[in-house]
Amino acid sequence: MNGPAGVMALVLAESAGGGVAFLFLTPLWREVRPGFFYLTGALVVALAAGAAATAAGAYDPGTASAGRLAAALAAALGGATVAWLALMVVKLRSAARIVGIATVPLAIAMLVAFARTTDESLGLSIFQLLAGALFTGAVLDGLLLGHWYLTDRKLPRTPINRMAWLLIGSVVIEAAAVIAGFGSGNGGSSSNSLNPLLTVGGSASWIAMGMVACTGLIAAFIRLTLRGNRPTAVQSATGFFYLAVITSFTAEIAAKVRLLP
Secondary structure, three states: OOHHHHHHHHHHHHHHHHHHHHHHOOOHHHHOOHHHHHHHHHHHHHHHHHHHHHHHOOOOHHHHHHHHHHHHHHHHHHHHHHHHHHHHHOOOHHHHHHHHHHHHHHHHHHHHHHHOOOOOOHHHHHHHHHHHHHHHHHHHHHHHHHHHHHHOOOOOOHHHHHHHHHHHHHHHHHHHHHHHOOOOOOOOHHHHHHOHHHHHHHHHHHHHHHHHHHHHHHHHHHHHHHOOOOOOHHHHHHHHHHHHHHHHHHHHHHHHOOOOO
């Protein structure tokens, strides 16, 4: 893959994979009402479909076969998500959970396929994409969870507190991934196609690092906000999650711009 469409495909794929991972690998199934799964599942479908569509428009002759596989797996993730959503609609929740958990390894396979389309070494690319998935997934699921408290007033603080800590952990992992990518990748034509500033002295990596640091600061504010017992604490934390969406996606675009020609 190449160009802006390729970069966007990587970021959308990460977001879909991270969203489904936090949805099914944390205890949310026993904590929140089914409506939260409908909401998050619908977002995952949109992200996976977007990743498939943008990947299809970003084929590079040198990695065409890998790009087609990545696009197909992204579409498969969207289809599998629709499947477990349909199972929930017909009240087959146990089957829906099984299919949902099965989408996690499917999402990992998708990210590995996308890693094969980059100019980095495969191991480093996989690490960067998995780190990005954790990073963006924690932000998106945290934002949706914060909004869900407006629907379920009796929901305890445990889920949002856990998501705040997961965001902090994902910031650390993402920072390590960005640092590992310093000086690697081409940082050339793909940067030119997005923003000329990103070609100056590897500025893409510095922008990514700065945005990761900003997200880390926001995550700390979220955690401090949730320490209070006032009823509006979750609303304040949700407002910070909005800011984290902006900084995290800016960080991911800047970090991934160096991976593609």
